[in-house]
Amino acid sequence: MMQESGTETKSNGSAIQNGSGGSNHLLECGGLREGRSNGETPAVDIGAADLAHAQQQQQQALQVARQLLLQQQQQQQVSGLKSPKRNDKQPALQVPVSVAMMTPQVITPQQMQQILQQQVLSPQQLQVLLQQQQALMLQQVIVLPPPPACLPQNPGQQQVATQQLAFQQQLLQMQQLQQQHLLSLQRQGLLTIQPGQPALPLQPLAQGMIPTELQQLWKEVTSAHTAEETTGNNHSSLDLTTTCVSSSAPSKTSLIMNPHASTNGQLSVHTPKRESLSHEEHPHSHPLYGHGVCKWPGCEAVCEDFQSFLKHLNSEHALDDRSTAQCRVQMQVVQQLELQLAKDKERLQAMMTHLHVKSTEPKAAPQPLNLVSSVTLSKSASEASPQSLPHTPTTPTAPLTPVTQGPSVITTTSMHTVGPIRRRYSDKYNVPISSADIAQNQEFYKNAEVRPPFTYASLIRQAILESPEKQLTLNEIYNWFTRMFAYFRRNAATWKGAIRTNLSLHKCFIRVEDEFGSFWTVDDEEFKRGRHIQRGRPRKYCPDENFDELVAHNPSLIKNMQSSHAYCTPLNAALQASMAENSIPLYTTASMGNPTLGNLASAIREELNGAMEHTNSNESDSSPGRSPMQAVHPVHVKEEPLDPEEAEGPLSLVTTANHSPDFDHDRDYEDEPVNEDME
DNA sequence: GACAGTCTAAACAGAG
DNA sequence: TCTCTGTTTAGACTGT
Structure with missing residues (x-):
């Protein structure tokens, strides 16, 4: 985590505020840049000693690279083994030599790519080299004074800014190349990502992904590799985060809670690769794209298709000061939400603790469920207290009704307490749940994989009544369930079958057919x-x-x-x-x-x-x-x-x-x- | 323990 | 053939 520069330019109005949160990578990154720029003589901040130090680091990085290459060559000579990719017509020394003979400067992405493709370095060696390179580039980024966002720039400043941008992009490209290479190594079985490899930036990504996701990632990487080569700098502004994180903390990866991607309770690693992966899986689902409109804050540009959106994203929301400022704002928003979430979590914990203490029912005394920490509460809770949750797949876990409560009357708060399992919101008397009942916990159920304490019938009814026409097709009901409850994003076959059964079984659900198909209404x-x-x-x-x-x-x-x-x-x-x-x-x-x-x-x-x-x-x-x-x-x-x-x-x-x-x-x-x- | 309600699973059929 | 939708049934579980 980079140190907060402490000085923030006010040139961007509200967009640039005090980045108090330690998690505000981008803010910190930008703060660093702008903090430097805030000084009248930014370059003076870096003294001769610093420059000498940077140069020294460069030399060290190259030295490391050379040593690694020499080791590689020696190993090859000793073992006589050749990498399958290193064919006869391209000597293994070709690129390494060129790298080794470089003047003391940062290795260009092209050169780095060649190194990666040649596979002359082990992942660990690459890691060292890249960290060195990133540190070097970061130094240069720091040395270069960034221009204030909204102030007129003279040509010199613009040039400096351009240089800075280029450095950042270079850095990013190298990171991407590194990740791609590591992925390809992994795919070829040459590299096993193990939990105890903190040095690899990819490691959190790999850890946070299930094998199928990794498989998908392989596909994505193989297809995206050539595309990135041709497009060169096609990263979206989302890369900002990674860029800044990489710059500030090369050995760390930006971990950002993504509620949409963490339905299984795992943190999603927010990297450009992950981002593009989700695009591959869902060609038209992009966090910044929906309903044909660019969702970049304040943009709302209409994009006919996803391709045009991508073009728009790369052209209009590239890495520049405006996008950076907007990102800062968004991060502020997220920060506020996180603060609010933390408060609510604390409150919830206190409520649950309080109610657990008061509960004297031996039968209904599961451990206080930590809704905060266990996003996959459904599973963990059922494992933790099987006695209370014998009906594991269908048993509501987190928002449970206290046993002492009257029938069917469940307050919003009580839904998050402990209690009997099968008692659901509208049990027995079928008291309809109101929109407010769900709405007040909407965010909770949307993000936490917790089974709502409502019967299927209640939920189906709610879905139908929430619709403008008070009628929904089966598929729309499905969609409502998945949209409103994270719990129903899994085991689709089970709950979808339950929905169909309920629709058929309950008198209150009425199927209507017209020439457009059939839909369901509720009596x-x-x-x-x-x-x-x-x-x-x-x-x-x-x-x-x-x-x-x-x-x-x-x-x-x-x-x-x-x-x-x-x-x-x-x-x-x-x-x-x-x-x-x-x-x-x-x-x-x-x-x-x-x-x-x-x-x-x-x-x-x-x-x-x-x-x-x-x-x-x-x-x-x-x-x-x-x-x-x-x-x-x-x-x-x-x-x-x-x-x-x-x-x-x-x-x-x-x-x-x-x-x-x-x-x-x-x-x-x-x-x-x-x-x-x-x- | 009986009963009712809920849920899951399965089988089946019809339509596209 | 496959998938989706809709229906029906059986069995398990829970609360009253």
């Missing part, structure tokens, strides 16, 4: 009742002739009408009129009573018949067997289970259309004994 009242579709009851479509009876017997079955169809408008109007006639509130999430279902059914059928007449001319394929709803609506229908005695008679029908009346309310006093609870 909130039915949800609160929490009833399931009975097992073993075949779901049958409603025959046309039974529609009246059906509605009469199961007024709750008419839930939604597909409003997207033209004929739904009059239908809805009729329904609403009928409901208004009977003082039935319109469908929102409220329940409603319906004392005159017969009238309503008549109104519906009349509307449907009208629609039939209207649409029959166009819909010649309407099968006679289909119900009016089906015939008229290409729409949906989710059948409900029937009692055996009902199988021949009125069949349950769940029709849907958005924002249409819900006749379900009367069930509470009317249809419960009739046929509602046959389950």
Whole structure:
């Protein structure tokens, strides 16, 4: 970690503030630069002794390189072995000699690349050499006075700035080459990254990655290698971090918590390579790119595709003072967030400790879960306290309900405490979770791989209700789960199956079909009742002739009408009129009573018949067997289970259309004994 | 212990 | 054929 220079230029306004945090690599780096620039005679800071020292270091670096090369040559002569890459037409000495004969200066990236390609140096030797080179270049960077960001520069200053930039880029290139070489060595089995190799900058990267990621990285490296050679300096401004870190602490790699990349609880190493890796894996997912817009702070430039975005990124957000300043701002933001997170973590820990102390339930006394430190809490917790978590895959771990709490009433804070396992937010009484319930813990669940203490049904309902149209396709429900909960970014097969099962099993979820596909809506009242579709009851479509009876017997079955169809408008109007006639509130999430279902059914059928007449001319394929709803609506229908005695008679029908009346309310006093609870 | 609710897993079918 | 979607069933687990 580089020492804070302590002096910050004020030329950049708010963008340049006091970098108090020790983790602010970029700030420190820039601070160093600008700290130097703050002086009237920046170069004076580096005295003759410093220059001599720098020169001495250069000499030492070259000396190291020469020694390494000599060792390599001697080994080759002794062993007679030749690297497969070193063929006969390119003598092994060619490049090393050229390197060795260089004048005392920093090895250029091209030369370094040649060294790397020739593989004349071991990784450890390379490491030494590169560190020396980086130290040398850092010295030169320090010596060169950087221009204040927003002050007019004279040509001399610009030249100096250009030189400085070039040095930084050189440094970066060398780093990249080094990493690539190390990776290729690893790929060829020539290098084994071991945990106890702190000298290798790549080591944290390799440690933080699983083998599959490394494999992917190999692919990326092999493809990106040539690209980087041709493009030369194509690193994005994201490289700033690495550049500065490398400059300040060559042996350290910038470790930055990336919540999006650390769902498995591991730190992600923020390096240019890692960055590009994620781009390879997800060609259109870039932290700075989304929805066709550049997400660089304050940019929002529209980029049609990812390629154009990359061009834009390299052209508009290259390494310059503006980007540096913007990065500083962003780091300030991150710093503030980290501070806030630290405070919240502390608070959470205190809460959990407090509640754990008060808990006297022997059965529900798992160790206080350290939500802070265990991002992979789900797994670790289940391992730590198997007794309390027998149902490991499905058991909520971190946000647990205290055992002493009343049913289904879970405060936001209590969700993070300990307690029984299966007690979930909406257990038994199906108290709907509110958006605030999730929202207040949204960030937590988004980042921590903790199973939310809500049932699938509750979450599905929430997902649907959060959507603008109050309807979602299955895939959108999936996406909501993965978007809102880090927990559901894993074991997709399991929870997706659970979602499908819940959608099918719960009465409250209504499938709607239209010409665009199918989507799901939720009947909130039915949800609160929490009833399931009975097992073993075949779901049958409603025959046309039974529609009246059906509605009469199961007024709750008419839930939604597909409003997207033209004929739904009059239908809805009729329904609403009928409901208004009977003082039935319109469908929102409220329940409603319906004392005159017969009238309503008549109104519906009349509307449907009208629609039939209207649409029959166009819909010649309407099968006679289909119900009016089906015939008229290409729409949906989710059948409900029937009692055996009902199988021949009125069949349950769940029709849907958005924002249409819900006749379900009367069930509470009317249809419960009739046929509602046959389950 | 019975029961209800929840969840997972599996099998199956239909559609694209 | 494969994948996705939807349905159904069985069994395990937990709380009441």
